[in-house]
Amino acid sequence: MPKNIKLAKCAGFCYGVRRAVETVKNLKSENPDKNICVLGELIHNSQVINELENLGIKSLKELPSNGDGICVVRSHGESPEVFEQIKNAGFEVFDLTCPDVKKVQQKAIELAKNGYYLVIVGKAQHPEVVAINANAIQYSDKVIVADSVDILEQYSNELKAHKKIGVVVQTTQMISTLNSIVNYLTPLAKELLIANTICGSTSARQTEAKELAKESDLMVVVGSKKSANTTHLAEILSDITKTIHIETADELSIYKSLINNANRISVTAGASTPPNVINSVMEKLQEF
Template identity: 40%
Template sequence: MEIFIAEHAGYCYGVKRAVDTAIKNLEKNSAKNIYSLGPLIHNDQAVEVLKEKGLKVIKEIADIESGVVIIRSHGVGKSIYDYAEENSISLVDATCPFVKKIQKIVYKMHKSGNNIIIIGDKDHPEIIGINGWCNNSAIIGKSISDFEEIRFNKEKYVVVVQTTMNFKIYEEIKKYLEGKIEDIDFNNTICLATQKRQSSSIELSKKVDAMIVVGGKHSSNTKKLADICMVNCDTYLIETVDDLEIEKISAYNSVGIAAGASTPDFIINEVIKKLSDI
């Protein structure tokens, strides 16, 4: 069996920054409680490692007793910052810079009286956080069908996009909205790391018999990698090496490996080693 690895795989800048920030604070403030508001990143194994180092994961900022709260890579709404300021809670902001950029666009454009459209998954924490910068008033959808029932007026609309959105789907939705709304501005805020991962995974999936996509079960960008690879070859989405279906995979002559932006190197390396042993 030949094994190939996608050119771009594993931690992106924003995720690595969030993990490094957490570790730095855990080491520097060992006597304090260090919290993350929700899982720091969408990878259970990486989060478990941080918990072992002392990180406490909370669901609500009101759950904090005393200490420091790390804002996770997906970001949060403005109300969290307001609450922290009003209650003298110390925040460490590990929001991905690309997500932070979207938040600033939404906040500025909403304050200027524009309607906000977010192309993305309304249940994803990144989108929930972004919507929190326009008083939760955004129109949100991840497919054309999500927008078909909406009546758009003649006011100005500003569009932003989830950082991990499939670029092809974004282009389809953009074309649809352009035909429905007269005054609309688009901001392609899909992160460059996402585009590189998708492009390299597509390229590799065309050359191999099967693809193995490694990443957390809650990771949006990992699921999208699997979706685009499935178009070209048999694709297996796994979280850890234990999920490998060895009997099935052994039948292939060539296998490609891709990994989501929140997948740590140690998990990817375990998968590579297991395949190499076949």
């Protein structure tokens, strides 16, 4: 029987990532003689990072004490202190924080200012969450970062005593994580304000992929293992059907027998996966 291989409509670059990549390239072509660098990797994809390096756009592992030219803040955002440090080092700041991430930061600040005990649903070490937290703690020390109920349990008495609890969510979190945290907080709070800040692009990608998974023998998720939204996607889909998470088409050969045994295969990709990587996965699957 010929294989039925489908590609998700929402696979690949979200608007925030596309905007970041295009803007940085334009910035370099408009300022060819200026030093243009990005604090951290612009997106979680080594091919795109190499392409930017070849254009002369460097990714800084850490901020130097002295610099010149333009330093780009990537879509994850940064803390107010880091913005200051970039300026103090001598750079001009170019802020490419995704508008959806900015909304989470603003909501977190608003809740902290208004006396809510703030719960940020997300991974504490993720750069986006680090920046949201840093923005909120300027206004209140009542801030917890949690991606599971276990973490919140340590604060249950404090949360109960405070009565007013506000929740914001890392843009790429799974809705199931938000739901379990809200279920836990509901009996503790007199007032519970939930800002579901999972971004529209993440929700649409997850919803479409779940539908595809229901009718597929195998889901192929393409994207960096360092990317939060890609790993979450693979996690969600593996509860529905057999799922593999690969970074490039070369890895498909490891899963040869799984692919040969599947008649209906669907492919999706994380927000930082470029079109050429997705295309080569589709081509290789057709060869199988």
